[in-house]
Amino acid sequence: MASPNQRVIIVGGGLAGLGAAVRIAEEGVPVDLFSMVPVKRSHSVCAQGGINACNDVARQQGYSEWQHMDETLYGGDFLNHQPPVYEMTHWAPQIIDLLDRMGVPFNRTPEGRRDLRLFGGSLFKRTHFSGATTGQQLLYALDEQTRRQEAAGMVHKYEFWEFLWPIIEQTDDGPLCHGIVAQDMRTMEIKSFKADATVLATGGCGTIFGKSTNSVICNGAAAARAYRAGAWMGNAEFIQVHPTAIPGEDKCRLMSESARGEGGRVWVPRKKDDDRAPGDIPEDERWYFLEEKYPKYGNLVPRDIATREIFFMCQEGYGIGGGRMVYLDCTALPDETKKKLDGIFEIYEKFTGDDPREIAMRIFPSVHYTMGGLWTTYSSEEKQPVHGDKGKAVGMQLGAPDNMMTNIPGLYAFGEVNYQYHGGTRLGANALLSCIFDGIFCGPSVVNYLADRREAGNTVDKVPDTFFAEAVETEQKKVEHLVAGKGGENPYVLHEEMGNWMTDYCTVVRDDAGMKKLLEQLQTWKSRYENVSLSDTAMWTNQNLSFTRALGDMIRYAEAIVVGALARTESRGSHYRPDFPDRDDRQFQQTTIASYDAEHDRPDVRYEYIPVPMVEPRARTYGAVK
Amino acid sequence: MPDRTIQLKIKRQDDQSASPYWQTFSIPYRPNMNVISCLQYIAAHPTTADGTETTPVVWDCSCLEEVCGACTMVINGEVRQSCSALVDRLLEEDDSIKLEPMTKFPVVRDLFVDRSRLFEDLKKTQGWVPIDGLYSLGPGPWESPAKQDTRYDLSRCMSCGCCLEVCPQYTRNNNFVGAAVISQVRYFNTHPIGANNAAERLNAMMEPGGISDCGNAQNCVKVCPKDIPLTESIADVGRMTTIHSIKQFFRGE
Numbered sequence: 001m002a003s004p005n006q007r008v009i010i011v012g013g014g015l016a017g018l019g020a021a022v023r024i025a026e027e028g029v030p031v032d033l034f035s036m037v038p039v040k041r042s043h044s045v046c047a048q049g050g051i052n053a054c055n056d057v058a059r060q061q062g063y064s065e066w067q068h069m070d071e072t073l074y075g076g077d078f079l080n081h082q083p084p085v086y087e088m089t090h091w092a093p094q095i096i097d098l099l100d101r102m103g104v105p106f107n108r109t110p111e112g113r114r115d116l117r118l119f120g121g122s123l124f125k126r127t128h129f130s131g132a133t134t135g136q137q138l139l140y141a142l143d144e145q146t147r148r149q150e151a152a153g154m155v156h157k158y159e160f161w162e163f164l165w166p167i168i169e170q171t172d173d174g175p176l177c178h179g180i181v182a183q184d185m186r187t188m189e190i191k192s193f194k195a196d197a198t199v200l201a202t203g204g205c206g207t208i209f210g211k212s213t214n215s216v217i218c219n220g221a222a223a224a225r226a227y228r229a230g231a232w233m234g235n236a237e238f239i240q241v242h243p244t245a246i247p248g249e250d251k252c253r254l255m256s257e258s259a260r261g262e263g264g265r266v267w268v269p270r271k272k273d274d275d276r277a278p279g280d281i282p283e284d285e286r287w288y289f290l291e292e293k294y295p296k297y298g299n300l301v302p303r304d305i306a307t308r309e310i311f312f313m314c315q316e317g318y319g320i321g322g323g324r325m326v327y328l329d330c331t332a333l334p335d336e337t338k339k340k341l342d343g344i345f346e347i348y349e350k351f352t353g354d355d356p357r358e359i360a361m362r363i364f365p366s367v368h369y370t371m372g373g374l375w376t377t378y379s380s381e382e383k384q385p386v387h388g389d390k391g392k393a394v395g396m397q398l399g400a401p402d403n404m405m406t407n408i409p410g411l412y413a414f415g416e417v418n419y420q421y422h423g424g425t426r427l428g429a430n431a432l433l434s435c436i437f438d439g440i441f442c443g444p445s446v447v448n449y450l451a452d453r454r455e456a457g458n459t460v461d462k463v464p465d466t467f468f469a470e471a472v473e474t475e476q477k478k479v480e481h482l483v484a485g486k487g488g489e490n491p492y493v494l495h496e497e498m499g500n501w502m503t504d505y506c507t508v509v510r511d512d513a514g515m516k517k518l519l520e521q522l523q524t525w526k527s528r529y530e531n532v533s534l535s536d537t538a539m540w541t542n543q544n545l546s547f548t549r550a551l552g553d554m555i556r557y558a559e560a561i562v563v564g565a566l567a568r569t570e571s572r573g574s575h576y577r578p579d580f581p582d583r584d585d586r587q588f589q590q591t592t593i594a595s596y597d598a599e600h601d602r603p604d605v606r607y608e609y610i611p612v613p614m615v616e617p618r619a620r621t622y623g624a625v626k
Numbered sequence: 627m628p629d630r631t632i633q634l635k636i637k638r639q640d641d642q643s644a645s646p647y648w649q650t651f652s653i654p655y656r657p658n659m660n661v662i663s664c665l666q667y668i669a670a671h672p673t674t675a676d677g678t679e680t681t682p683v684v685w686d687c688s689c690l691e692e693v694c695g696a697c698t699m700v701i702n703g704e705v706r707q708s709c710s711a712l713v714d715r716l717l718e719e720d721d722s723i724k725l726e727p728m729t730k731f732p733v734v735r736d737l738f739v740d741r742s743r744l745f746e747d748l749k750k751t752q753g754w755v756p757i758d759g760l761y762s763l764g765p766g767p768w769e770s771p772a773k774q775d776t777r778y779d780l781s782r783c784m785s786c787g788c789c790l791e792v793c794p795q796y797t798r799n800n801n802f803v804g805a806a807v808i809s810q811v812r813y814f815n816t817h818p819i820g821a822n823n824a825a826e827r828l829n830a831m832m833e834p835g836g837i838s839d840c841g842n843a844q845n846c847v848k849v850c851p852k853d854i855p856l857t858e859s860i861a862d863v864g865r866m867t868t869i870h871s872i873k874q875f876f877r878g879e
């Protein structure tokens with residue numbers, strides 16, 4: 001048992017963070033929960049389409065948890081570790097049950113059971129959904145359960161607090177995490193917080209690419225800070241570009257894969273520069289290029305594939321009006337199907353003025369999900385195969401203290417910031433699952449780790465207070481340094497420039513020359529960053545300071561992405577190199593591990609073998625016909 | 627029109643106790659701008675229209691696609707999310723854009739307000755389904771599509787506070803919980819397991835600041851960005867409360 005004095009810190013209040021908070025609190029361990037926004041406003045709220053799990057109907061149609069695992073590995077181009085995927089997909093049905101018990105308004109069949117929709121990377125309906133705002137509904141359910149634990153005194157929320165640094169001691173036995181330094185974003189007070197275990201559940205890094213589908217808080221700074229403090233990154237170069245988003249002035253807004261799952265079709269006019277309204281273009285003059293090339297999966301090929309096809313179409317001049325957009329057409333869907341998509345149709349209508357029920361949507365790919373992230377480990381064990389399993393079954397050991405722990409004992413990574421589960425591309429509707437799974441399955445691991453630490457006699461209460469005071473002082477000095485900066489470099493301009501470069505050279509197509517230029521540019525951004533000036537030096541609710549501080553971390557994260565992408569001379573999942581168009585299992589059936597070399601301010605990259613206990617890698621074609 | 631600019635008048639306040647003041651910013655026009663992109667421009671170029679250097683305007687935001695509720699403010703006199711406030715449409719009605727913080731919550735700085743009262747009220751009204759923990763215990767209750775449809779509409783409340791801003795009864799000096807929280811009481815009380823705590827929620831609704839403080843102005847439902855049937859919820863919870871109090875009376879509670 002953990003001692004009553006032991007606490008856990010969770011940074012991030014999305015699905016992973018809240019799932020962990022409730023699970024750990026339920027074990028009687030108090031949780032300090034940190035978030036830059038009220039947790040109800042976390043980025044999980046943006047997820048739209050659904051959450052995957054085998055259910056009884058799918059099972060009777062020939063689907064199984066094993067099949068769900070196989071799809072996830074095939075979709076991920078076999079860069080995923082298999083035991084965590086086995087465990088996640090086998091837990092998926094009970095996770096849906098749990099969410100159902102929490103009151104999530106899942107869409108229902110006429111009989112009152114949970115309905116399913118089709119989603120990318122599968123030929124089976126196995127995606128549970130709540131309209132087209134599933135993420136919002138799931139987040140709210142966990143937000144409610146967290147509020148319940150808060151009312152019971154088990155969870156203490158620190159909302160509008162920013163994680164600044166993990167507190168890590170270099171002991172004789174190696175590094176050990178003792179908590180965090182954080183800053184109140186309103187009063188600007190910087191404080192240290194002690195804990196025997198710290199969970200980072202801080203999400204993805206989309207805003208490194210400037211405009212993305214991510215919330216403004218998804219800047220990767222928390223992960224980058226952990227990385228700069230010694231945590232390893234895994235597969236940082238794997239960034240998902242979602243095929244269907246509405247390009248905007250301030251961000252790109254996601255148009256869910258569920259639009260295609262429910263029957264929406266992607267097309268361009270066969271004639272270049274056809275300037276007729278989409279409704280006036282007859283059927284035989286439309287080019288449904290995804291359906292043509294992938295007759296089996298059609299519009300529901302995995303996202304990286306759909307994204308590349310759309311991108312190349314536009315590059316060849318087939319985009320609408322010769323530009324960078326294609327049609328996503330839901331106009332022909334029956335009314336009851338359209339109703340299931342109201343949540344996203346409303347967004348499209350509000351932001352573009354067009355009603356997608358009447359006129360085809362105009363969409364283009366946008367940076368969307370971070371498959372890579374902080375490197376983590378786990379304990380695997382052989383399982384008794386269940387119905388549908390095809391051979392030896394290897395999953396994770398429930399409650400093993402090292403599940404989803406980083407290379408720094410006491411520091412965990414859950415949810416999108418964790419590099420596990422999705423490999424080279426994440427399948428649609430697997431993100432909500434992996435985030436909740438991390439929280440709920442690995443929560444007990446954190447609790448067991450506390451007990452281990454207590455038995456080992458190295459709990460945080462033995463660390464002298466001066467150690468924490470120094471950590472706070474270091475962060476205060478960084479603030480003073482930024483406030484004193486007089487070099488005149490504008491952090492927002494620098495961020496916009498980096499975002500444009502990263503999008504142009506390190507997203508859909510990654511060619512060698514472009515990335516080399518980008519890497520050079522990164523070095524100049526580092527030196528320009530040293531000359532940033534703040535336009536606000538007030539010590540009260542200073543967003544300018546928070547943004548600028550994060551930018552320095554984002555540049556380091558960006559470098560890990562680019563260095564990883566340059567070194568990986570193959571194409572796999574979302575990582576496409578025109579100079580190396582094939583997957584190279586001999587050399588790269590491996591995880592990229594980036595560790596931060598503080599002395600030279602650069603990432604060191606090495607590779608780690610990925611065991612293949614269950615599913616042998618096979619060619620990932622999705623039945624392409626040409 | 628390459629040199630076209632638009633004017634943003636912003637009500638600012640340096641901290642909780644400072645006096646508010648107005649500043650005007652001039653922003654280069656681009657098609658499809660929203661209020662967020664204007665504020666982002668000001669963050670990068672914090673100079674007023676008359677050329678005075680100032681601090682960037684502080685505001686609250688996160689998702690920018692009207693699903694998190696963070697970026698709510700008063701725009702040209704109407705409370706709404708600034709992400710879905712499109713400049714072209716605002717300018718059809720007025721030649722400039724005026725931004726003010728919500729008035730029903732304490733200002734932290736500029737357009738950023740403290741809405742923690744809303745979340746505290748959700749705690750008071752037990753805004754959750756009281757499940758037996760996160761263990762594997764099978765599915766929840768079945769539900770008809772019609773009932774799911776009703777609950778889904780209620781469950782989209784993003785705690786933005788628009789309904790509270792326009793409510794004449796919700797003030798900074800009282801403890802009325804307002805339409806958002808009342809609607810959540812309905813949401814949880816209509817769930818078969820949520821209903822296990824219905825009595826506690828209705829008791830909270832009968833306390834000062836509860837349902838009887840509603841003045842039936844019906845402003846709330848008009849401004850809800852998610853079209854939640856708030857007045858229907860208020861009527862429904864009103865009925866539940868009446869029945870609950872009659873039952874209590876006969877039980878001698």
